[in-house]
Amino acid sequence: MPVILGELNVLTTPLSLVRVSEIVCGCVVFSLVASGSESISSDDNFRVFCMFTWCFFFTMSLLILLVEFIQFQSLIPVSWKNLPVTVSALAGLMTLTASVSFPWFVVKENKDISAKMIMATIFSCLTFVFYTVETYLLKSQDAEQRGYMASAPGLLKTFEVFGGCVIFVLASEQREGFAWWRTLVYCCCFLMSLSTIAVMLGDCAGRCLLPFDRILAAFSCLSVLLYTSAAVLCIYGYVQPKSKDLERHLFCTVITFLNLLAYSVDLAFSIRLLCHRV
Template sequence: MGSCLDTIKQTLFQAVFTPTSLISVRGTLHMLQIIFSVVIFVLSALRFTSSFSYWIYAMFTWAFCPTVTLIITIVEMFKLNIPFSMFCMDWSDFTTGMAMTSSLMTLSAAIIYANFYLCISCFYAWLETAFAFLCGVAYLVEVLWDKICKKKKGTYLAALPGFWKVMEAFVSCIIFISLTGYHGMPGLIACISAYVIPFPIILMIIVVNILKKLRNRLPFNQDRFVFTFLIISVILYVFTAIASPVFTFRGNPRPDECPPSCCIWAIEFVVAFMTCVNLILFSVDLVFTLFGICGFQRG
């Protein structure tokens, strides 16, 4: 116990305040990301509030992404990423992976916001949409800077295996916020169960692989667990990809007037389409894992 405390003290003493990190390229991008996110969040919150799931997702994105970016900025400014090595976390992989994740979230939020709230005469909606896309572009530029200019090699989260899991979780979130019209329909409720079951396990797999020391302490072989999980997920999504359109669109043709911003049928189509997208993602993940392609491993 004493040696562990000594190690903690020694690593903490290495933390040094380095304000110059704020004027680096990444530091500047982080500041822009935070500013754009805060501006769009405040503008949207002041205009109106809504219980609409797409609006909640967009607001969550513009709160979550800059919060993570701020934490990363503070950690790097004080070099607190040094103590994180005690947990076997690849800090460079984590930061690039979070930038990639934030790019997905902010760009999708910008597209969703523009689809539902943008109109020709809506000045504030145009302003909010502009800041939303600027935020997404700022995160995308950070990813390109890390991957192309800095040539950072991801170990998990910023590499193909980890980011593939992130995309699976991201598509699941789009499905969740698009679910509608399932009340009183047991068939659709069964489909929702198929969506829900894999989601927390994906998050657990991501966290365990980020914290390598935690992975080494698991009482089971994680690679075999992931492989089994992918088989079950593919089966669940095959069922849902078949059953969901049957229960949703049988006797429910597309209306003659169906604008994307206010048509329930169009939102239900998003669920069916994203179900197929996730089925493809899980299936490719399973095949890659089976053959150990591109760094995907199984035990």
């Protein structure tokens, strides 16, 4: 199939206008933060997380907009029904986290908070709104235009990956208690969810040796068991006298329980799918 240059009216659709808004706001955010970075601690994990989020999803939104304008989808070896909604949903979640964590963990430690940092937070919140609107528009498309990642189980997979990313940042400096086991749990579950998304983006579900719905059910069941143990250990960590940085530990516990809920609902969807196919 030949590559066809798109017409200008492609850029005037509601979806394209939302993406242009994401790109503009994202560019403004990381430009403001980069220009005022001399007043922020450079070794803070959340500053790195925020900058990565803004820059990475700015790049992804720009690439998706260009691909759809040039109509280059047929030459890209990914499922275009699944890629845009995966990017927008993950971008919305991570941008929301960046919008909250930037002023909370990064800027609050600086005595001199400049107008640039305030404007960066505002534009980050606007970027989150635009990503949310894009996800809604993609999920509202006709059934033949939507893929697995636009369904409830697919969005849950995106949330699980997002939760894993945030937990890695929060738990990176924790050493007390059974931190090694919780880290192992987070890594295993993150990789299982990420591999599921990779299979869907590569449109490889039909090539698996085992029925893919059974693999999903097994992944969800194992993740629920593992996250249950991690949630118990998170609560146990509060009674440890050597616990440090209770603020981060609290956020890590909250995200752990949210991910446990996501995996539990995901397991319910998988069981329901298996029952319908029996």
